[in-house]
Amino acid sequence: MPGWIEQVYLERVGWDHLEQLCNIDNRLPGTDGEKSAAKATERTFDEFDAVETVVETFDILRWEREKCRLSGIIDYSGFEAVALPRSPSTMASGPVIDLGYGMPSDFEEEAIENAIVLVRSDNSPDSSRTIHRREKYCRAVSGGAAGFIFQHHKSGCLPVTGSIGTDSSPIGKIPAVGTSKELGERLRRTNGQELELSVSCHTSYETSRNVHAVMGPDTEKEVIVVAHMDAHDICSGAVDNASGVATLVEIAAALNRRINELETQVRLVAVGAEEVGYVGSDHLADRMTDIKTVVNIDSVAARPSLQFMTNGFEPFGPAVNNVLDRTGTSGVIIEKQQPYSDHWPFVKRGIPGLAVTNTPPAGGRSWGHTPADTLDKVDQRCFVDHAIALTELIVEIANDEFKIDSKTPSEIAQLLVQDGAAAGLRAVDEWDFE
Ligand SMILES: [Zn+2]
Known part of the structure; x- marks a missing residue:
């Protein structure tokens, strides 16, 4: 077994981080709890030799x-x-x-x-x-x-x-x-x-944060992986989305050992203020240029199966399939636009974005957004399996052989119309296209 896999199984870096986040009472955007989550994530990222940590702040209505x-x-x-x-x-x-x-x-x-x-x-x-x-x-x-x-x-x-x-x-x-x-x-x-x-x-107006862990060679383009740290105040936000941030930490720990395998720079970003309209990721998308792809991890490790939404970027499908086969992970690929969560600020700008989440149960969302979204809903074995599969996926899409092109915003608009998702964005006055 490769050493990095053994480490994911035995060292529990991500799981410990998950517990820390779940012990914070309220991580609504702009609260002291969200700030504590950012501090904890910054401290954890700082422990990895190959990581350069960057924190950016922005205003948010609390x-x-x-x-x-x-x-x-x-x-x-x-x-x-x-x-x-x-x-x-x-x-x-x-x-x-x-x-x-x-x-x-x-x-x-x-x-x-x-x-x-x-x-x-x-x-x-x-x-x-x-x-x-x-x-x-x-x-x-x-x-x-x-x-x-x-x-x-x-x-x-x-x-x-x-x-x-x-x-x-x-x-x-x-x-x-x-x-x-x-x-x-x-x-x-x-x-x-x-x-x-x-x-x-x-x-009141307060501050929210994005915490970046930058890893790998200094290349012109980079692979960005995001997961939101904020959560609703009536729950621990264990699945949504301490699970995603803890997975990001586990990926950082694994890449720290696989740093020589990265062919493109990887920027792991724990973002703030997703729950009030993807504000942290929008702030990030506004500032970053030369992005190869974005992968968003939101609500994983509660059940074995993962769902991958490609937002119409075809090269993601074969890459995900390869990784699922290689790691024996169960998952489904949906070749549709999904204009909700942190990949969306990137995708609407035409940047290739992949949304990763647990395959939802029949009838939609499970414990998320209720007081029952607590630590016991995250499964330790699923957490390990997902962290391993997603690490493999990040290394694969950071590889020079993985080619993917950006689209123009009007191509994204056409896909939204084709997938039937345009009406939903127009109804909430978020149709940001011509
Ligand atoms: Zn979420």
Whole structure:
């Protein structure tokens, strides 16, 4: 067994880092917790001889929750309802209108003006594309709704969270609350009766960070690997995405021993502020030139199978297949655009980007964005297997024999239209193309 593989199995550098991140209470962008995660990651990167560590900072709007209450038909201020980050601090009342999955057609069929819209967090099985939470929220706002309730689709009294703001549109227009499946079902049974939503929160401008570990030869182009350090405040963010950052650390440890095999410079970047619209990675994409490829690791090691989305860059498929075969890792390759998470700021600029995540269970997201995203959901054996496969993949795409071309932004726009993903970006006013 090569020494670097033995090291991944026995030294637990990545797993120790994962535990450290999960012991931090709140890693929402701009908080002290996110800063501690960045410090811990910088310290860990510094331990590797072959790494040059760089930290960059940028401004971010910090949003902190205070109270959240539902009253009227029911009176509720318990743990099964939480304000969605970037909700405004305000109250609203109106009849509850149930829009089911909250597909675009659901919004076309019902009058929602001045109503409190209730939608599930998952997508209809008939939907050919991902309908993101922000798309449902923006459709509620455009339809004149007074408030927005996002109901978790899985049982277990777990409220679901997720930001409704981004860097360009930091605070939403109407109050937004995430509920458990059970509380949402109760609201669904009161369809049409008046409910009052009240959200209070605090905002301030703070600093977020990207922590870079630069390795390998000084070449003109480089391979960038990103994973976001921030997480939601209602959970440990173990799978989403301490798992990705810990994998990045394990890759750094492995490449530290394989440094002579790298033919292109590799820049591993633990980025901040993904959960509020990929702000750290957008900051990075804005500054870096001469990028060969970007690989984004977001939510791995919870289950054996990995999913690789190529965003229409064909050379990724054979490279991933080679590595999966060689390492005996199970995985699926999807040759589609996936305009969500940290590869997107690069892909929309035409840079080849690969999105790596756990293959989602039927019905979508698992424990992520709920209080149950805790350390016990990360599997140690999957963690080791994924770290080994992804290290192999990075070495392979850093190899001179791996050739991949950038696309123009208009080619990306065409692919988005072809894949049906354009409508979702237009609905949230993030269609950054002509
Ligand atoms: Zn994530």
